[in-house]
Amino acid sequence: MSGGGLPRRPTMVDVARRAGVSVKTVSRVVNGAPNVAPDLADRVLAAVADLGFRRNGLASTLRSGQATATIGLIIEEIANPFYATIAAAVAEVAREHDTVLVMASSEEDPDREKHLLLDLCSRRVDGLLVVPAGFDHSFLRAEVQMGLPVVFLDRPAGGLLADTVLLDNRGGARAGVERLVERGHRRIAVLLDSMSVYTMRERVAGAQEACAAAGIGYDDVLIRDGVRDPQAAARTVAELLDRPDPPTALFGTNNRITVGILGELWRRGGAEELLGFDDFELSHLMPRPLTVVSYDAHAFGRSAAELLFRRITGNRSWPSTTVLPTRVIDRGVRT
Amino acid sequence: MSGGGLPRRPTMVDVARRAGVSVKTVSRVVNGAPNVAPDLADRVLAAVADLGFRRNGLASTLRSGQATATIGLIIEEIANPFYATIAAAVAEVAREHDTVLVMASSEEDPDREKHLLLDLCSRRVDGLLVVPAGFDHSFLRAEVQMGLPVVFLDRPAGGLLADTVLLDNRGGARAGVERLVERGHRRIAVLLDSMSVYTMRERVAGAQEACAAAGIGYDDVLIRDGVRDPQAAARTVAELLDRPDPPTALFGTNNRITVGILGELWRRGGAEELLGFDDFELSHLMPRPLTVVSYDAHAFGRSAAELLFRRITGNRSWPSTTVLPTRVIDRGVRT
DNA sequence: ATGAAAGCGCTAACAC
DNA sequence: GTGTTAGCGCTTTCAT
Numbered sequence: 001m002s003g004g005g006l007p008r009r010p011t012m013v014d015v016a017r018r019a020g021v022s023v024k025t026v027s028r029v030v031n032g033a034p035n036v037a038p039d040l041a042d043r044v045l046a047a048v049a050d051l052g053f054r055r056n057g058l059a060s061t062l063r064s065g066q067a068t069a070t071i072g073l074i075i076e077e078i079a080n081p082f083y084a085t086i087a088a089a090v091a092e093v094a095r096e097h098d099t100v101l102v103m104a105s106s107e108e109d110p111d112r113e114k115h116l117l118l119d120l121c122s123r124r125v126d127g128l129l130v131v132p133a134g135f136d137h138s139f140l141r142a143e144v145q146m147g148l149p150v151v152f153l154d155r156p157a158g159g160l161l162a163d164t165v166l167l168d169n170r171g172g173a174r175a176g177v178e179r180l181v182e183r184g185h186r187r188i189a190v191l192l193d194s195m196s197v198y199t200m201r202e203r204v205a206g207a208q209e210a211c212a213a214a215g216i217g218y219d220d221v222l223i224r225d226g227v228r229d230p231q232a233a234a235r236t237v238a239e240l241l242d243r244p245d246p247p248t249a250l251f252g253t254n255n256r257i258t259v260g261i262l263g264e265l266w267r268r269g270g271a272e273e274l275l276g277f278d279d280f281e282l283s284h285l286m287p288r289p290l291t292v293v294s295y296d297a298h299a300f301g302r303s304a305a306e307l308l309f310r311r312i313t314g315n316r317s318w319p320s321t322t323v324l325p326t327r328v329i330d331r332g333v334r335t
Numbered sequence: 336m337s338g339g340g341l342p343r344r345p346t347m348v349d350v351a352r353r354a355g356v357s358v359k360t361v362s363r364v365v366n367g368a369p370n371v372a373p374d375l376a377d378r379v380l381a382a383v384a385d386l387g388f389r390r391n392g393l394a395s396t397l398r399s400g401q402a403t404a405t406i407g408l409i410i411e412e413i414a415n416p417f418y419a420t421i422a423a424a425v426a427e428v429a430r431e432h433d434t435v436l437v438m439a440s441s442e443e444d445p446d447r448e449k450h451l452l453l454d455l456c457s458r459r460v461d462g463l464l465v466v467p468a469g470f471d472h473s474f475l476r477a478e479v480q481m482g483l484p485v486v487f488l489d490r491p492a493g494g495l496l497a498d499t500v501l502l503d504n505r506g507g508a509r510a511g512v513e514r515l516v517e518r519g520h521r522r523i524a525v526l527l528d529s530m531s532v533y534t535m536r537e538r539v540a541g542a543q544e545a546c547a548a549a550g551i552g553y554d555d556v557l558i559r560d561g562v563r564d565p566q567a568a569a570r571t572v573a574e575l576l577d578r579p580d581p582p583t584a585l586f587g588t589n590n591r592i593t594v595g596i597l598g599e600l601w602r603r604g605g606a607e608e609l610l611g612f613d614d615f616e617l618s619h620l621m622p623r624p625l626t627v628v629s630y631d632a633h634a635f636g637r638s639a640a641e642l643l644f645r646r647i648t649g650n651r652s653w654p655s656t657t658v659l660p661t662r663v664i665d666r667g668v669r670t
Numbered sequence: 671a672t673g674a675a676a677g678c679g680c681t682a683a684c685a686c
Numbered sequence: 687g688t689g690t691t692a693g694c695g696c697t698t699t700c701a702t
Contacts (some may be wrong), residue, residue, distance in 0.1 A: 006480075007480065007481055009481055009697085010356070011694090011695055012695065012696065013695080018429055021673090022672065022673045022674075022696090023671080023673085023674095023696080023697095024672070024673055024674085024698095025671090025673075026674065027696070027697065028671095028672090035671055035672090036671075036672085037671065037672085038464040040672085042671090047694090052477030052478070052481065054453070054456050054457055054477075054478065055457055055695090055696080056397075056459065056694090056695055056696070057454075057457035057459070057696095058393045058396055058397050058403075058458070058459055058694095058696090059397050059678090059694070059695035059696040059697085060393075060695080060696055060697070061393055061675075061678095061696090062393050062397060062678050062679065062680090062694095062695080062696075062697095063696045063697045063698075064393050064678080064696080064698080065678070065679045065681095065697095065699055067660060068393070070437075077423070078419060078422050078423035078426055079416075079419050079420050079422075079423035079633075081416065081419070082416075084413060084414050084416070084419035084422075085414050086413075087413050087419075087422075087438075088412070088413035088414035088440070088613060091413055091438070091439065091440060095439075098441055100437050100451075100455075100458075101437065101438055101439065101455065102405075102435050102436065102437050102438075103426070103438045104426065104430075104435055104436065105426060113456075116435075118389070119392075119435065121389050122389055122390055122391070122392035122437075123392050123393070124391065124392070124393055134450075142387025142389075143387070143389065145341075145342065145387070145584070146341055146342055146343075146344055147341040153510070160694085187583055203455075243561065244550050259616065259617060262617070262620065262694075263617075263620070266620055280557070282597070282598075282617065282621075282701085285601055285621060285622055286617070286620060287596065287620055287622055294495075298414075338696080346678090346679055346680085347679070347680065347681095350680080350682095356688080356689090357688065357689045357690075358679095358680080358681090358689090358690095359681080359689060360671050360687090360688065360689080360690070362680070363682060363687095363688090366681090369683080370687055370688090371687075371688085372687065375687085375688085388680090388701085390680080391678090392679070392680095393678095393679080393680090394678075394679035394680040394681085394694090395680055395681070396678080396680090396694095397679080397681095397694050397695065397696090398679080398680045398681045398682080398693075398694045399676095399682080399694080400681095499680075542680055626694070671700080671702100672696105672701100673700100673701080673702080674687100674699100674700090674701080674702100675698100675700090675701095675702085676693105676697105676699080676700100677695085677696100677697090677698085677699105678697085678698095679694105679699080680693100680694085681692105681693095682691100682692085682693090683690105683691085683692085683693105683696080684689105684690085684691085684692100685688100685689080685690070685691090686687100686688080686689075686690095
């Protein structure tokens with residue numbers, strides 16, 4: 001081989017040698033510390049440029065014990081607009097604190113979530129923001145006790161007392177379904193991802209509260225669990241509407257499901273009324289009336305991130321739970 | 336103060352002392368190295384659990400000289416579905432390589448981009464994926480020469496020879512506008528973000544090629560620069576359509592602009608034909624015919640990330656430029 | 671204002 | 687199998 005070896009990264013020792021100063025002086029110049037003679041500083045800067053020196057932040061952090069200026073964000077699915085909006089809001093707050101964001105998606109897998117969280121702990125992030133997929137987060141207790149701030153977002157933690165920021169899932173779902181009921185619907189189908197997810201349980205409970213209050217009996221057939229994606233939602237709608245006793249209204253309990261319902265209703269020209277949890281861009285241009293339970297997703301992400309940074313910067317008050325309001329945007333047909 | 340001091344993080348020395356072994360043995364156990372007597376391993380594990388020890392990955396990386404298992408991704412705007420899809424694809428590939436993703440948005444600000452990139456270099460990421468906002472990336476040359484892989488995505492780098500993955504912006508725009516021309520349109524407005532952005536220049540050039548080929552003269556009035564967001568797009572549409580010589584078709588050169596045009600056309604009930612670059616979910620449910628220049632955004636992100644990891648794992652071939660195809664999805668009215 | 675030496679937490683290299 | 691020592695690149699402490 002003709003020596004394709006890459007040039008070794010220069011260190012402060014290399015820079016010091018080249019500039020004819022001590023490493024400490026290089027450190028001072030590189031970090032903008034005061035009290036360095038201008039001529040020495042110039043020589044150091046020249047050596048830095050010549051050598052292509054870039055300070056090793058890992059070594060710096062290790063020795064100084066400073067924060068890594070990094071926070072971790074674990075969500076379920078990056079491409080979903082709900083999580084993308086949260087990520088954008090968190091990144092915005094992180095930037096305001098000169099901190100970078102390590103982002104990963106758990107894909108609703110508790111094992112993967114645990115692995116990711118512990119990995120981030122090893123990387124000594126300054127704080128963690130988690131949309132939990134698992135049900136037991138006690139494995140984080142030691143880290144939390146040693147001062148690692150963790151904020152849970154959208155769903156509560158399991159087995160760990162920690163800051164939590166939630167949406168008013170139950171109230172929003174109840175208010176949405178009440179609109180359907182007011183317009184005379186008695187057979188309302190509810191399509192949901194999985195009862196193992198906190199938000200789904202809450203939204204279903206809210207829907208059932210509204211039904212119960214209106215004296216509508218519970219019908220097993222209308223509650224459809226396991227609707228994981230838009231395709232599944234479309235299939236479920238087809239199946240429901242082909243029954244002898246079809247629903248007259250449908251509740252999509254998250255944005256993916258609502259999109260799937262919408263597509264299938266459009267395809268078959270169904271006139272059933274639709275309620276969705278989560279608003280989305282252009283929802284007002286949909287080819288049919290669509291009522292949505294909406295909220296400020298950006299503010300949601302920001303609240304959680306701001307709380308995290310309050311902890312990082314020393315706030316030691318008792319763990320809090322914040323519930324953000326939702327509101328119904330009613331585009332249904334008036335009767 | 337009554338000693339609110341947090342317990343110090345235990346180190347391998349603490350674990351070793353507690354387990355009555357040497358640090359090296361702790362290191363072996365913690366890293367799953369072979370040749371440790373089971374009873375010693377058990378004692379170490381017990382001490383680890385008691386103390387809540389978590390290996391400091393920064394120190395480990397520093398000493399061993401191993402990779403950080405981190406890549407950086409710089410995009411323009413996290414919440415935009417185009418970038419969110421790319422981020423999801425990149426995260427997917429990163430995961431396949433047991434690597435985490437540091438993500439940041441430059442917000443189209445070259446200074447911020449430079450700052451972020453150099454920060455990531457200090458953090459010793461294993462590679463960089465960049466949707467460039469700036470025009471000069473020569474400040475990365477030293478890093479690249481020392482072996483840092485960098486892949487540019489969606490737009491080419493400035494002043495730096497590096498791997499690049501692009502879309503066929505020009506060909507896609509040309510093909511899209513050709514459809515409009517085929518249907519008899521002679522006055523086609525083009526709304527674009529900024530001519531300083533590479534993709535915009537290419538898309539406008541493609542549109543003009545199609546017009547020129549059809550003998551359509553250039554009309555200054557119809558090329559609208561500076562359309563930064565959906566609101567601006569809506570305003571521009573209103574202004575164009577209120578002119579004495581309004582366009583009969585509009586070309587939105589990115590997803591944000593197309594959304595804005597769509598809203599305004601819907602609001603005023605305009606019958607003008609619409610072409611958009613970038614497809615989006617539910618575009619087929621829009622209340623009017625909408626032709627889009629589409630491509631596989633997920634594959635786009637994956638290609639770039641896979642190329643990056645090929646570099647990280649040692650591929651040293653000449654920098655490549657890949658151009659991914661687009662296709663027109665024609666939902667326009669047949670004449 | 672500058673430098674020498676020690677050491678952050680860990681692992682490589684070499685004992686034993 | 688296990689332990690000792692040195693040192694990754696940097697910053698701290700304390701001289702001068």
